[in-house]
Amino acid sequence: MMKLHLNATSPYARVARIVALEKGLGERLSLCWSDPWSDEAALLEANPVGRVPVLVTDDGGTIAESLLIAQYLDGLSDASPLLPRAGLARALHLAGLGQGLMDAAFNTVIMRKHHGREADQSVLGQRRLRAVERTLAVLERTYPQKEESAFSLGDIVVGVALDYLAFRMPETGWQDKHPGLRGSYSQLMRRLSFMETAFA
Ligand SMILES: N[C@@H](CCC(=O)N[C@@H](CS)C(=O)NCC(=O)O)C(=O)O
CATH class of the missing domain: 1.20.1050.10 (Glutathione S-transferase Yfyf (Class Pi); Chain A, domain 2)
Structure with missing residues (x-):
């Protein structure tokens, strides 16, 4: 199961979540709600920069930055490519x-x-x-x-x-x-x- 550290009002986190849903990956992602402004230990462990979103992959690796998370999730399946070669x-x-x-x-x-x-x-x-x-x-x-x-x-x-x-x-x-x-x-x-x- 992958994990996404996120916040309900973060536009960047919402991008990562929408990408996961559009790719049909919603079931493979657990959501870990966190307030990036309060330096929670779990968030800082996943991302020393202290920002959401950050994705923890199936093998425990971490990826910060919404657009990089989007690129990773898009590459997990050929279904509904969000970065199509044409266009x-x-x-x-x-x-x-x-x-x-x-x-x-x-x-x-x-x-x-x-x-x-x-x-x-x-x-x-x-x-x-x-x-x-x-x-x-x-x-x-x-x-x-x-x-x-x-x-x-x-x-x-x-x-x-x-x-x-x-x-x-x-x-x-x-x-x-x-x-x-x-x-x-x-x-x-x-x-x-x-x-x-x-x-x-
Ligand atoms: N460039 C980053 C921006 C992430 C970002 O700024 N997230 C905000 C929440 S909307 C945050 O966690 N801020 C806490 C901080 O800057 O310390 C991305 O695209 O993911």
Whole structure:
């Protein structure tokens, strides 16, 4: 049995969980809930960096970083490839944009938690908010596709990043400012893997 250390509000952990569900690996994964901010021994043993997610493999090895966990889980079976050879560049492009959006949003939220709303006014705070706006604008132009394309890791990371913004930074109002993204977003949120892992 593999083990995933995770937290219910971590967008990164949600990506790893969705990947496992989409790959049909849910039964092979036990979930180990932990608060990364309280330096729990079990988490630190699995990941000295003290962050979730971290995966403990069947043979006791550990893998940190959501996208590396995704790569590992995807390679465990040929079913529903999330990094398909055809369309790989687009899948990775979207995963990178989604991860960058998630980083900017997550760091905004954490800095607000530790330093209050003034954190947004700092040079780095302003940079993060501009990164969110620019990335949303690029996604609005390029993410929705006219032709059906295979579901990939890129869709997972973009979907989780957009939902994290809706959950933790609703004041961005991205659904109103970027209506072109709404359709793709609600389609993603209807997938079982997203519904089963909703932020709480
Ligand atoms: N790049 C990492 C980011 C992981 C991360 O920042 N996780 C947060 C929870 S959302 C965490 O554990 N933070 C605790 C800390 O930074 O000490 C990934 O993709 O997995």
